[in-house]
Amino acid sequence: ELQLVESGGGLVQPGGSLKLSCAASGFTVSGNYMSWVRQAPGKGLEWVSVLYAGGSTFYADSVKGRFTISRDNSKNTLYLQMNSLRPEDTAVYHCARGRPGSSGCDDYWGQGTLVTVSS
Amino acid sequence: DIQMTQSPSSLSASVGDSVTITCRASQSISSWLAWYQQKPGKAPNLLIYEASSLHSGVPSRFSGSGSGTEFTLTISSLQPDDVATYYCQQYNTYWRTFGQGTKVEIK
Secondary structure, three states: EEEEEOOOOEEEEOOEEEEEEEEOOOOOOHHHEEEEEOOOOOOOOOOOEEEEOOOOEEEEEOOOEEEEEEEEEOEEEEEEEEEEHHHHHHHEEEEEOOOOOOOOOOOOOOOOOOEEEEO | OOOOEOOOOEEEEEOOOOOOOOEEOOOOOOOOEEEEEEOOOOOOEEEOOOOOOOOOOOOOEEEEEEEOEEEEEEEEEOOHHHHEEEEEEEOOOOOOOEOEEEEEEEE
């Protein structure tokens, strides 16, 4: 069974850092493109970043230069390193698997991990 | 960035009604559009990809159409289980964007 489980969220002060993890099972992270999508409390979905199987990465303008997406193939895990955090980064962060054969939509999602940026 | 605009932002309909949600792109995205359903407190679920292809396991009452800049999601016979917020997403470029969502309720 395909599964994605996020962890690493929590309360962090503005300017701080946090690293989110997304453990995958039932498929290989390295063989698919993988995304992070966030949702602020009571708000809609916001695409954050994507990592392609070949290693290319792309970021939303709102996080570019502050967030880094990566993966550890040996652990079959996707990561999101978040630096210089701002209150507006407060959200539930979901990881998602790119639909095989597609170029940009996601067919499996994790339940998310909550990041709260506040003093 | 490509902007995605959904309408309406919310709707209320009776069980069995046909419901249509519209999504407009700020520039042509060909057919690179997906629709997702999100129930409260849950992760989104993929419904439609490439504008009109039904994702595996999704009930046939859901359908998508459109190309270029205008797209629609139709629920042919609304069911209580369809209460959710629906989002469109473009993936014409590496920098994907979502619509703001349409909340669907039962009257």
